[in-house]
Amino acid sequence: MPEQLAKDEIVLEGIAASHGVAHGTAMLYLQKELDVPSYDLKPEAIDAEIERFDQAIIRTREEITGVRNKVAASLGEGEARIFDAHLMVLEDSALLDEVNSELRTTNKNVESCYNKIAQRYISFFSSMEDEYLKERVTDIQDVSRRLLQNMIGLKKSNLGDLAAQSIIVSEDITPSDTADMDRTKLLGFITDAGGQTSHSVIMARSLRIPAVVGLHDATKKIQSGDRILVDGYDGIVVINPSEERLLNYGKLASQRRKLDEIYNSVISEPSETKDGTAIALMSNIEGAQEMDQALAMHSNGVGLFRTEGIFLRHHGYPPEAVQYDEYAAVAQGAGDQPVIIRTLDIGGDKTLGDGNEQEDNSFMGFRAIRFCLENQDIFNTQLRAILRASALGNIKIMYPMISGLSELKRANQMLEMVKSELRAENIAFDESIEVGAMVEIPSAAAIIDLLAEEADFFSIGTNDLIQYLMAVDRLNDRVAHLYEPAHPAVLRTLKTIIDEANRLGKAVSVCGEIAGDPLYASLLVGMGASSLSLTSSMLPEVKYLIRNTTMADAQALVEEVLQINDPAAVVRRLEDFRIEMIGRM
Ligand code: PEP
Ligand code: MG
Numbered sequence: 004m005p006e007q008l009a010k011d012e013i014v015l016e017g018i019a020a021s022h023g024v025a026h027g028t029a030m031l032y033l034q035k036e037l038d039v040p041s042y043d044l045k046p047e048a049i050d051a052e053i054e055r056f057d058q059a060i061i062r063t064r065e066e067i068t069g070v071r072n073k074v075a076a077s078l079g080e081g082e083a084r085i086f087d088a089h090l091m092v093l094e095d096s097a098l099l100d101e102v103n104s105e106l107r108t109t110n111k112n113v114e115s116c117y118n119k120i121a122q123r124y125i126s127f128f129s130s131m132e133d134e135y136l137k138e139r140v141t142d143i144q145d146v147s148r149r150l151l152q153n154m155i156g157l158k159k160s161n162l163g164d165l166a167a168q169s170i171i172v173s174e175d176i177t178p179s180d181t182a183d184m185d186r187t188k189l190l191g192f193i194t195d196a197g198g199q200t201s202h203s204v205i206m207a208r209s210l211r212i213p214a215v216v217g218l219h220d221a222t223k224k225i226q227s228g229d230r231i232l233v234d235g236y237d238g239i240v241v242i243n244p245s246e247e248r249l250l251n252y253g254k255l256a257s258q259r260r261k262l263d264e265i266y267n268s269v270i271s272e273p274s275e276t277k278d279g280t281a282i283a284l285m286s287n288i289e290g291a292q293e294m295d296q297a298l299a300m301h302s303n304g305v306g307l308f309r310t311e312g313i314f315l316r317h318h319g320y321p322p323e324a325v326q327y328d329e330y331a332a333v334a335q336g337a338g339d340q341p342v343i344i345r346t347l348d349i350g351g352d353k354t355l356g357d358g359n360e361q362e363d364n365s366f367m368g369f370r371a372i373r374f375c376l377e378n379q380d381i382f383n384t385q386l387r388a389i390l391r392a393s394a395l396g397n398i399k400i401m402y403p404m405i406s407g408l409s410e411l412k413r414a415n416q417m418l419e420m421v422k423s424e425l426r427a428e429n430i431a432f433d434e435s436i437e438v439g440a441m442v443e444i445p446s447a448a449a450i451i452d453l454l455a456e457e458a459d460f461f462s463i464g465t466n467d468l469i470q471y472l473m474a475v476d477r478l479n480d481r482v483a484h485l486y487e488p489a490h491p492a493v494l495r496t497l498k499t500i501i502d503e504a505n506r507l508g509k510a511v512s513v514c515g516e517i518a519g520d521p522l523y524a525s526l527l528v529g530m531g532a533s534s535l536s537l538t539s540s541m542l543p544e545v546k547y548l549i550r551n552t553t554m555a556d557a558q559a560l561v562e563e564v565l566q567i568n569d570p571a572a573v574v575r576r577l578e579d580f581r582i583e584m585i586g587r588m
Contacts, residue, residue, distance in 0.1 A: 019238035023213035217480030304340030306536020334396025465515025531558030
């Protein structure tokens with residue numbers, strides 16, 4: 004229940020998802036279905052109706068062209084191509100002729116005629132076998148929504164048109180929503196739904212913008228234009244914050260800035276424990292545009308390149324050339340440092356809107372390597388692009404969602420086939436490219452020795468591993484309290500995976516969100532992880548902590564917490580440990 008404090012101040016409590024404090028104007032982003040009106044026209048009104056339709060098309064064309072140019076300037080021509088397809092849909096003469104004749108025969112308003120014809124096209128293309136034609140469904144949906152909004156005169160909620168200094172208030176934000184967003188204008192976001200490891204939250208952390216999720220009904224309590232304060236440390240949102248509260252938060256922000264200065268002071272120092280054991284601190288990225296930040300943070304390479312980012316920004320399956328450019332840019336940016344490119348992990352909360360997402364249990368469904376092994380053309384294209392880019396840098400390949408040895412074998416067989424193709428075409432690639440498996444499904448965690456036959460290294464994806472181990476959907480706010488990285492089952496499983504990998508001489512890293520959480524980083528190092536891959540923005544703090552911890556301290560911590568039964572007590576011990584290592588700051 005919201006707590007009524009001062010006259011207008013309302014406090015909402017949710018889950019702290021990304022640290023920081025923001026104060027700004029709320030912008031409601033609702034994905035409600037459009038209510039398309041339907042009414043009869045008098046015959047003498049038909050010409051004016053057609054004129055109204057033409058005007059709406061002109062306005063929509065200007066809008067799409069505007070977005071296209073913006074995307075071309077910021078992300079390149081490849082990413083902008085999708086909007087050329089949108090313009091073609093908008094001006095498709097067959098569709099427009101059908102709308103006109105529908106209007107003249109039924110005398111209904113043009114929105115309802117257009118909607119009817121567009122829906123007919125959508126169901127026609129949805130039933131197609133051909134992947135390319137199926138993809139047209141999303142184009143028609145996007146374009147018809149824009150055009151209808153222009154005709155109905157609704158104020159649009161478009162994340163691409165964010166006003167400056169906005170805080171987005173939404174039921175949920177998906178990675179496809181954020182792909183179009185002007186992130187520079189975003190101050191923070193809050194959602195009704197969501198858990199700590201949803202991909203929109205991961206994005207917020209990498210941008211260092213505060214986020215509070217799991218608020219249940221914030222979209223009902225907040226209106227666009229409200230002044231709100233988001234406290235991403237404590238998971239609190241305040242509508243109409245009082246002057247006194249703002250002053251207190253101002254002090255908090257300045258304390259935070261001082262801490263950042265302390266953490267940043269070690270950023271160019273080696274990444275090692277106090278007693279000199281090297282621990283590679285690598286970056287999690289979603290595209291080449293994040294390399295500048297990774298380099299600025301002196302990251303030891305890329306430990307997880309989530310390639311879905313390229314696909315989401317492209318709104319579909321990008322051709323080899325588009326992918327190659329991106330992988331090559333990352334490899335060249337990283338110089339000699341390794342770049343671990345994870346093959347496509349589409350599904351779960353990352354969908355391309357192409358109909359593949361219609362599953363009841365999408366996180367346990369047709370996702371990642373399962374999708375790639377059945378869509379060989381898409382997988383081959385990606386493997387070719389990665390292999391070609393491997394000639395330019397220190398690239399490694401990693402497969403997501405491996406559940407058993409046969410999947411890993413099949414993926415490697417496909418990789419070998421692509422290598423043979425490239426050899427036959429005399430195209431250069433790294434012949435000794437390393438291949439790794441993500442360990443994020445409990446069945447994989449239990450067979451590290453078997454997977455080791457086919458993998459050069461392992462990377463533990465704790466975001467998924469925890470959700471599958473504990474049967475807690477990582478996006479569901481109602482069970483978010485059960486998502487406990489400090490649960491003994493999680494800690495024991497992590498220890499087993501790392502011990503097994505080390506016993507077999509395979510490098511093992513952690514790339515889930517806990518790798519960038521200062522509470523867990525030393526614990527993972529103590530367990531024997533040789534590297535951590537995290538959002539670049541957390542690198543200074545984690546490095547500061549590790550440089551102040553000896554290996555013996557970290558190992559003793561592991562022994563100690565493995566004896567504790569209660570997750571809350573584990574968290575308290577981790578908090579105390581952190582203070583013992585770096586002092587109360
Ligand atoms: C994970 O599951 O921990 C992981 C790193 O992958 P993602 O968050 O992209 O599923
Ligand atoms: Mg995962």
